[in-house]
Amino acid sequence: MFARLIKRSLWQRKSRVVVALGALTVAATLTAALLNLYLDAQRKVHSEFRLYGPNLMFTPRAAAGPELLDATLAHQLEQGPDGLTAVVPYLYAVVELDAESVVLAGTWLDSFARLGGFEVEAGRTPASGGPDSAWVGAVAARRFQLKPGDSIVVRYREAFRSLQVAGIVSTGAAEDTQVLAELEVVQALTGTRGRLNTILARAEGDATTIEQTARELAARFPGAAVNPLRQVTEAEFRVVERIRWVLLGTTLVVLVVTGLCVLATMTALAFERRHTVGTMKALGATNARLSWLFLSEAAALALVASGIGFLAGVGVARWLGESLFAARITLRWTTLPLVVVIALVIALAGTLLPLRLVRRTQPAVILRGE
DSSP: HHHHHHHHHHHEEEHHHHHHHHHHHHHHHHHHHHHHHHHHHHHHHHHHHGGOSSSEEEEEOOGSSOOSSEEEEHHHHSSSSEEEEEEEEEEEEEEETTTTTEEEEOOHHHHHHHHHOOOEEOOOOOOHHHTTTEEEEEHHHHHHTOOOEEEEEEEEETEOOOEEEEEEEEEEEEEEEEEEHHHHHHHHTTTTTTSEEEEEEEEEEEEEHHHHOOOOOOHHHHHHEEEOOOOHHHHHHHHHHHHHHHHHHHHHHHHHHHHHHHHHHHHHHHHHHHHHHHHHHTTTTTTTHHHHHHHHHHHHHHHHHHHHHHHHHHHHHHIIIIIIISSSOOOTTTHHHHHEEEHHEEEEEEHHHHHHHHHHHHHHHHHHOO
């Protein structure tokens, strides 16, 4: 009976109900869109920043003594701490190539490829394809006129090694002027087995988490200085923060405007129904009963609007994701309860002022036609 009363009450005032339903649907749509966009965009931003390579650097600690790191540290980092997705050790040597000096960088090529932050201009992706394979930076390749398949001979003091160019890579950093080879090859050529110049790593999390990870690793491995690469971590933090505040501000503006629209519509509905309210009070209806009726009507509108708005919001989020980030936004069902709660809060809050009009309605005044 109560449900039929709500249905009939809403149906008799379709024009005003449509306005309130439309406002709530817009609020639910934009809330769902911005929530899905924010949550997925934040994940995608973190994912995209992985392409920029490492965000932690390990170097010898000055007070620790040796100028080189122990190579076992790289294995410990790779197998031990959680949160590190890639660990790339480096050993550098200045060698001669075609009677000119160039930096030869020994590293784990598989880990270098997993760390990312580079593009392959020619040849194949860096990988542990054999002890004689080398990848040349784009600047060095142009300097020595090298291409995939060429053979080169690098000389370090009295020792030399023949390598075959497997690819040309571009990082936009120091690697562009270097020649990359397997770590063991460079260690054997320079006679520094078991030693490293530096270790680069990628840690998961935001800037604060990365800072905390750096402190924990520095305490765990006192022989190494652990420094976040702030240029990457701070850029990632700034991008995520800007996205967060833009979407939050947009959502708040939309919710305030929608709340005012619902308030005006529900107030008009209460004013139009003052004769009905007066008659019901004369027949014995209490203020609590009438308040429950109005709140139930608002809740029904909110539930319908949240369902429609959520589906529409997912579509809007995907469109915005492809337009702004050139990426497909993933549907997150976990945002549905939040969309429903927000729609209910707006609808019920917009009904509070009309409830005051209902409570102040005097049956005697209404029945006299005043």
